[in-house]
């Protein structure tokens with residue numbers, strides 16, 4: 001049967017938009033549950049009543065045209081919006097069934113469990129070694145020199161960077177190529193043992209070869225981590241994610257297995273976006 005188009009958000013006023021949902025094939029465990037999330041910047045609402053389950057040990061991609069709220073919603077998952085004065089988040093977000101907006105929750109610990117990688121690689125102006133060792137030190141995860149060396153090597157290995165930098169660990173992280181810097185930032189996130197890694201357009205500042213390398217890395221990391229990624233590149237979402245969520249004007253329009261979203265979207269706006277009709 002034909003699926004009735006959801007109301008256009010432009011004209012919906014207070015009427016909620018109904019997200020079109022397709023189930024994931026393998027009944028993966030939900031790592032992150034979000035329910036009825038609204039985000040406001042001052043008086044302006046940027047996210048409207050979004051509910052989305054994010055599966056464990058998989059890559060979930062957020063796609064949608066510029067300004068639709070992908071980054072805003074991503075930043076709710078490690079309470080990064082707390083750092084923006086005028087931002088206000090309501091609704092429920094739980095990781096492993098624990099409400100992360102619970103006033104008793106330790107935000108510093110949360111941000112270690114939920115690592116973040118940004119659009120532009122942002123290594124600290126310190127050595128490669130110190131970029132990785134810094135987090136474990138402030139979180140008290142290592143004491144001896146050997147502990148630190150193990151964590152640094154292990155994190156760089158998992159980020160696929162160790163072989164390239166092992167002879168210059170004391171050189172500045174900022175001296176690496178853009179793609180290496182981004183893998184260094186991924187290694188830095190891994191070093192504090194997160195369960196979840198948020199990535200906000202992690203390849204948008206990289207050339208195609210560095211992008212391919214980071215995409216390969218993301219694909220390897222998903223065996224151990226839950227990854228949530230904002231991307232402008234639909235090819236990238238299709239290549240690396242298992243679940244895709246399409247946002248438009250602050251609404252979650254459609255979500256489901258990536259393959260289905262890209263081969264047979266059920267919502268007209270999703271189809272228009274993935275076929276390049278807008279955005």
Ligand SMILES: Nc1ncnc2c1ncn2[C@@H]1O[C@H](COP(=O)(O)OP(=O)(O)OP(=O)(O)O)[C@@H](O)[C@H]1O
Pocket residue numbers: 041046064065066067068069070071072073084
């Ligand atoms: N710090 C802020 N203060 C006020 N408004 C903001 C702030 N950050 C984002 N917004 C607004 O919230 C809406 C969603 O922005 P957001 O950056 O989340 O979208 P996006 O989909 O990630 O966009 P892009 O793909 O361009 O990065 C936009 O209207 C934006 O102008």
